Amino acid sequence: MxxxxxxxxxxxxxxxxxxxxxxxxxxxxxxxxxxxxxxxxxxxxxxxxxxxxxxxxxxxxxxxxxxxxxxxxxxxxxxxxxxxxxxxxxxxxxxxxxxxxLPVFDLPEPRGAYAVGTDTVYVNTNRDEPITADPNDTRKLVLKIWYPADSIAADIKRDTYLDPVSRAGFATKYGLPASTLNYLDYVKTYAYPKVAVAQGSFPVLLFSHGYGSKATGYYALLSEVASQGYIVINMNHTYESLGSAFPDGEAAYFNYAYQQQIAADQMQTITPIQEAFKGKLDFEQRHPIVRDAVQEYFENDIQNRWVVDMQSILDLLPEWNTEGFLKGSMRLDQLGVFGHSVGGGAAGKLALTDDRIKAGANLDGIQWGTKIDTVFQKPFLYLSADWPAEHEDLNSHIYSKKSTDYYYEAKILTTGHPNFMDIPFMIPMSSLTGSGSIDPELAMEITTKLVAGFFDRHLKDEENVNIEALPEIYKDLKLNVYEGTVE
Structure with missing residues (x-):
């Protein structure tokens, strides 16, 4: 308060x-x-x-x-x-x-060398929109771009925390009036809309949000990463985030009817996994059961759709680098991807399948699909929350083959799934949010140190970055580093 x-x-x-x-x-x-x-x-x-x-x-x-x-x-x-x-x-x-x-909360101030600018870009992919019933709909995306900026004048207005459509979608999710979140106007952000991009050029990261979450509800994470010298393209997967605001005044909210449709009868896929983990099966006995299920579960289709969304944006980057506010600012030979929850799994899929991506990171998401049979051919980071022992650890199977390059397996102790979002700042009661008991600022500091350090080493090629030393600084971080394929 x-x-x-x-x-x-x-x-x-x-x-x-x-x-x-x-x-x-x-x-x-x-x-x-x-x-x-x-x-x-x-x-x-x-x-x-x-x-x-x-x-x-x-x-x-x-x-x-x-x-x-x-x-x-x-x-x-x-x-x-x-x-x-x-x-x-x-x-x-x-x-x-x-x-x-529901406090007027404080976001962590970015520690990087740059101030942080933001801008919004609208894209019509001209692909069919699979989620709505209208056969004439095309897949449209609204993107928030976070980027390094030079020093900011004192009179420059800060970015407002969450746009009205995202607020309305969040309020609807919990059965509240949209005006419930008006107090967020008082939250101080560390991002500045439409300021000039800093001099120089920077690696580009695509970020994919969690399913049914606020696409831009990652201010703490994305502000910090951008301040470290990265252009971050914050995806907003239309109808599967809480809200997308388009320039013609159209608002696209999470499509609950579509969710119910695609999630119907999915317990028959999940039940064998649950029984396999609850039983006395060892890893090898459990593996084929998990293998079948992870390719059939409906979130596999969601992640496939989000991969195509991100590939549509990758296709546009050469054009954006020749005109517009990002002109000449992007190092297109240094492209990475990361995401949270379902978006983390989608980030892993994109890293697995698209050669334009040089490194990828998954923040506490399950990567459904074919990864269980394949090996990353590039550096990859998997960062997990501290799930209870009875949690079905599907990624222990999915990522068992790891990578022919560097593979980082990390966990932040006493965290919960929402600790990679702004939620623990927005609602500082872990019993309500499912966040862990860890101090939210500490959890975010560890996350951003690890994520930025990973991309510093594997996109910027900064060989002096000592990621392996982070557990010595942060006792809540558990980290294993593998170099080359692990069968």
Whole structure:
């Protein structure tokens, strides 16, 4: 919570117990002026947000109580006073909980040598759109580009945290009004829209988000990577993210009906995997069961579709490097890909199948499909959350053949699946989000050090990057490095 939010809540918590004593020494007028001043300071300096509505109501009730009370009368316990003591916490508890659960949070400040610029690009691939029912629809994509920028003037406006369409999609997912997330206007980002790209040229990374998530809900991760000298193309897989906003005013939200359609009857694919892991089968006995299932599960088709999305963008990069705001800024011989969750698996598929990609990373995603029978021919990083022992570790089978080049297998202890997103900052209660108990900033610092270090070594060819030393710095990081194929 912010400073004046805390001051307001402490005032509302303590003043009901002490105002009568204070009124015997000071005029009631001064008590009211003090209370009103605290409320006004919070509203003016930090702004109204609905999470503080119980606090504002309490302030009004308390002000009326102080104004109408006869201080000269001896305070007596009555039914009315008992009710006040009972009812007051009913407002005071949500007054504390709501701004704590949904805070105006702080994003980590990027540590790289560059400031971070952003811009938005719209692409019509002219491919058929497989998700909607209209046969005339073509696959359109909205991309957020994160890039290194030179120093930023003090008067340059910062990027707003999450566009309105992404906010609306997130609110809809949890059955909330879109206005619920208006308080995100107060979140301070470290990205600056449409500023000039820094002098020089930079490697390019494609980033693919999680299924049904906020495509741009990775500010902490992508701001840091861009500040380290990378152009990051933030994919937004239409109808499979929470929201895409197009320039003609069209908004494309997550298609829940399509999800239900493609996910129907999938338990018959997953059940054999679950039974194989729960039983006493060893790795070799379990492997053929996993092999069959990972090629049939519906997320394999999602990842295949997302690979084609990314390939459509790869096809456009030579043109973008000759005109537009990225002109001459991209090193097209240094292309990489990374992603989270389903997007992490899609990143692995693209790295496996497209020779333009020189290195890839998967942040806690399962790579469905044929990788289980094949070997990466390039450097690859797999970074996992700290899943419980009973979790079905499909990637231990899928990635068993690893790579003919470097293969990095990493885990950050006490993390959960959302720790690679902004969610632990946005909702700092792991019991609600599934995040781990690790400090969110520490988890993000380890993630970005590992991801940026991996691409520094294998795209920028910086031989002095010592990724292997990171576990000595961060005790929560477990890392194994393999060079060459491991059968």
């Amino acid at each position: 912010r400073l004046f939010e805390i001051i307001l809540l402490i005032t509302l918590t303590l003043l009901p117990f002490f105002w009568r004593r204070l009124a015997l020494r000071f005029s009631v007028k001064y008590l009211l002026i003090g209370l009103v001043t605290v409320v006004i300071l919070q509203l003016v300096l930090e702004g109204y947000r609905w999470q503080l509505l119980p606090a504002y109501v309490l302030a009004v009730i308390l002000a009326i109580r102080i104004y109408t009370a006869d201080v000269s009368k001896v305070f007596k316990i009555s039914v009315l006073s008992v009710l006040r003591f009972v009812l007051f916490p009913l407002l005071l508890i949500p007054a504390w909980i709501l701004p704590a659960v």
